[in-house]
Structures are given as C-alpha cells and as structure tokens.
Amino acid sequence: MSVSQPGFATRLGLALRAFLRILTDGGFAGGVLGLERGAPTPPVPASEPPKSAPLRETLPDSALQLLALLQQEGRFVDFLEENVAAYSDAEIGGAARVVHEGCRKVVRDYLKIEPVRSENEGVRLTLAVGFDPATVRLTGNVVGQPPFTGTLMHRGWRVSQITLPKLADGHDVRVLAPAEVEL
Numbered sequence: 064m065s066v067s068q069p070g071f072a073t074r075l076g077l078a079l080r081a082f083l084r085i086l087t088d089g090g091f092a093g094g095v096l097g098l099e100r101g102a103p104t105p106p107v108p109a110s111e112p113p114k115s116a117p118l119r120e121t122l123p124d125s126a127l128q129l130l131a132l133l134q135q136e137g138r139f140v141d142f143l144e145e146n147v148a149a150y151s152d153a154e155i156g157g158a159a160r161v162v163h164e165g166c167r168k169v170v171r172d173y174l175k176i177e178p179v180r181s182e183n184e185g186v187r188l189t190l191a192v193g194f195d196p197a198t199v200r201l202t203g204n205v206v207g208q209p210p211f212t213g214t215l216m217h218r219g220w221r222v223s224q225i226t227l228p229k230l231a232d233g234h235d236v237r238v239l240a241p242a243e244v245e246l
Contacts, residue, residue, distance in 0.1 A: 127236040128227055132173065134240045137165025173227050179219030186215050 084091050133139035142162045147155050170176065179198050182188055190199060190211045198219065201211065230236065 124230070124236045125225075125227060127239065128230065129169070129173065131236070131239045132169045132227075133166050136169045137162045137167075139166050140239055173225065174222050175224035176220050177223050179221050180215060182215050182218070184215055184218055187212065188215055 085095060130140065134141065139162060142158060145158075147158075150158075180188075190201075190209055190213075192209045194209060194211075198221070201213070202216070203213065205211075
C-alpha cells in the first residue's frame, strides 16, 4: 500500500500539532525521539478524545421558586399562557411593560447578574488556546483550532450570586401561584 505525500499545509499543521504534543506528552516525545534515531518503536496509541463530564440530575426547587417569584411580581406565567394573537400590538406592549417591570424587580432582588465578557460589543478580540467554551459560543465560519479572532456580538450574562428566600417545610414549589377565589 502506498502512502501519498501530504502537501505543505498538511505537513505544517502536522508539525505544529506534533510540536505541541511533544511538549505536553512525554510518551509521545519518546516515540518521536526513537523514530528520529531510527530505532524501531512500538506505535504510540492515539490519545483518547476528552470525555465529556457525566450529566447530573438537578433539583427543580430553585427554578420553580424563581418562576413563582416571577409570577408573583410580574405575572410572567399569566403572560406566557395568554393567547396574545387576539390583542393589538399596543395592548401587548402595555402588558409587556408591566410584566417586564415586575420580572426585572425579581431578577434584581434575587440574582446578581454580570456580563461574561468585559469588552464592549462590536470590538475585535482574540480567544486564546484554552478559552472556556462554556462561556463563549463561536458562531460563523468556525474552522481550525484556537486562537480565534472575531467580533464580540454579545457580551453574555452570568449569575454571580443567588439569594432566593428560604422555603418553609412542606411548601410545595410546584404551585407557582395558588388559585384565587373571591368571596
């Protein structure tokens, strides 16, 4: 079986990957050293792809508590469950303003939210090797390996502090808002 000769760009990419792996993987470096000396060396096993973290169950209590607070202050669930197709844009806008005000109050009272990135939107930035993909989503023509240079389209948001009220024993968090009966 004949092996074709790779082109310059392929060889350059291979050289860069090999260089980085030699610096970080002693076993691989030893294998390359043996090849260079002409000694027969056992094949170096390909490194396994990184394993993703195991998924874990989350408890819904805090999410349901926050949703109940959004309903209490901003009538959020009422707004989402309403069929708005029958209303005019002006009527929807008026309702949205009330929902926005109440929900914003809840978020500001119980969550401290800050931008993921400190740069202004629209600036060019470079993401170095090792950037955290959980905090940055790459869009557009994503090819190759970092570093990546692009335009910050959205700064992102993260919660840095949560201070939800304590729940009484026996409180059913699945009841977002009790039914109301006027007598």
